[in-house]
Structure formats: structure tokens, C-alpha cells
Amino acid sequence: MAIKKQDGKAIMRSFAAVVAAISTAVLIGPATAHADNASYLQYLRDHGQTVLPWMEGSWLTSGQMVCSQLRSGHSPQQIYPQFTFGSNPVIGVEAAQRELCPDTLR
Helix, strand or coil, X not given: CCCCHHHHHHHHHHHHHHHHHHHHHHHHHHHHHHHHHHHHHHHHHHCCCCCCHXXXXXXXXXXHHHHHHHHCCCCHHHHHHHCXXXXXXXXXXXXXXXXXXXXXXX
């Protein structure tokens, strides 16, 4: 079955639209993730946690672990005793939930 010239143009327009959509997602995706990380770290600072530049990676890892536990069904109250990073586990869990994984807010 041969593709008519008119069908070929429609296919090319569809292909161009898909490529544009994927390009936009790739460009926006990392910026969004970075904004979530930055807002998480800022939330911690704004609520009295000490977050020095060399500690950011550890804070982010802890926050991602909190999100993982929340998504697997643990309540924030169950996570508090496990969150030993920082001076206030409630703030650490709250910051992660609000800034890194808001989908877990109930």
C-alpha cells in the first residue's frame, strides 16, 4: 500500500508534533526536579534546619527515602523515628512531603 503525498504530509506533521512534545518534556523535566530539590532545601532552612552546601546531597537522599516510605504506605508518624538527619524529624518529613512528593499528602 503506497502512502499518498497528502498522507505523507500528515504523518510528517504528526511526527514533528511528537518530537516537539518530547523535546519540551526533556527540557522542562530536569528544571522541575531541580526546583523541587531547591524548594525542599529552602523549606528546611526556613524551618530552622542547618543545611550547609556540603550537606545538601545527604538531605536530598533522606528526603527521597521519606518519599519512598510514604509511597509504600507508611504514615509520617511511622517515619519520624527513622528520620535521624537534622534536629527535627517532623520538619524533615514535612519538607519532603510538601516539596519532593506532594502526591503523598493525605
